[in-house]
Amino acid sequence: MxxxxxxxxxxxxxxxxxxxxxxxxxxxxxxxxxxxxxxxRAEAVLRVLAWPGYADPDFVAVFEKRHGVKVEITTVASDDVLRAKMESAEGPGFDLVAANTAEIARLILHDKLAPLPLGNIRNTAGQLPRFRQLHTISGIGWRGEVYAMPFTYSEMGLVYDRQQFSTPPQSIAVLWDPRWQGKVLAFDGSSHGFSLAAMRRGLPPFRIDAARFSPLAKDLVALRRNVRSFYSLPEESVELFRKHKVAVMHANYGQQQLKQLRDAGLDVGYVVPKEGALAWLDCWAITRRSTQVALAAEWINYMLDPAVSREFTRRQGLANTLDEPPALAGDVPGGTMGPIVWLEPVEDEALRARLWQRIVSGDRPNRF
Structure with missing residues (x-):
């Protein structure tokens, strides 16, 4: 007995x-x-904050059965929402968060993350060399500790309707072109919105001088007047693209959206314009509030399992950190006309958020 x-x-x-x-x-x-x-164990709940498609129900079910726990997934549609949820003091909080390196750096600065127990994340052995060299990845380390593990990445290019464009769009400025008024989609996000407007003007996207905010806000009001809608989720963008016969879209989710649109039967192309494209590297991190660090590390290890990572890529069209991605899809050589610009922390996220809310709420340009 x-x-x-x-x-x-x-x-x-x-x-x-x-x-x-x-x-x-x-x-x-x-x-x-x-x-x-x-x-x-029946009472153990692992709470995960992530982007759509990062933790599909069947992935979750396997992990729950393997570890005898319950996993609660909360999805976000923008960095602004992610920040708000991470800063909320209500409820038990989250054990894990998936965020880009710029957001990770911010969370580290505000003491929201715990150092990773790297020895418990065994599947890092299968990652590409550039992702195993964690000290070379800006934003994920602090004072000799590593706080986040790379998981997926993509650039934010332009998706366009090949039936409406005889040649691929060359510039970010196409989003403002009055010829396409009402046939443009853009992402609803304050940080990326101002960075996009800055790149159009040839300005640094992450360090905007105070005097530049007023003219850039006016530019974004003009963008608001040209777009059919600002979207949040990739699935929402697909429905809007199809329903309104959209001509061009700034693709915050990059090739994930390209895949979804093509899977929906739409004849679309994809390019990185001449000014370049913002690009994100999303990582898994364990929060400072978590009391289940070992279990949270098992989740990260599970998401880096070759079968899970490759199935994630097959479903979402996003690159994983284990395999070299195929060449950037597009209608120009290599699919790029400009550089890939990795996200960095911005100069004043609160100011960007306040101005963005006024912009999308309909404020007039002369009020900026």
């Missing part, structure tokens, strides 16, 4: 002897619960 079985037999006798007293009976029941297989 094993330890748990002997314990249950002993507590069974104790219940018979002690339950004449209510307090003693409650104590006995609590002790029995601790000896039941999986009783403690």
């Amino acid at each position: 094993g330890f748990a079985a002997r314990g249950r037999a002993w507590w069974g006798g104790a219940l018979h002897r002690w339950c004449a007293s209510l307090p003693a009976c409650l104590l006995a029941l609590a002790g029995l619960a601790l000896l039941l297989p999986g009783a403690a």
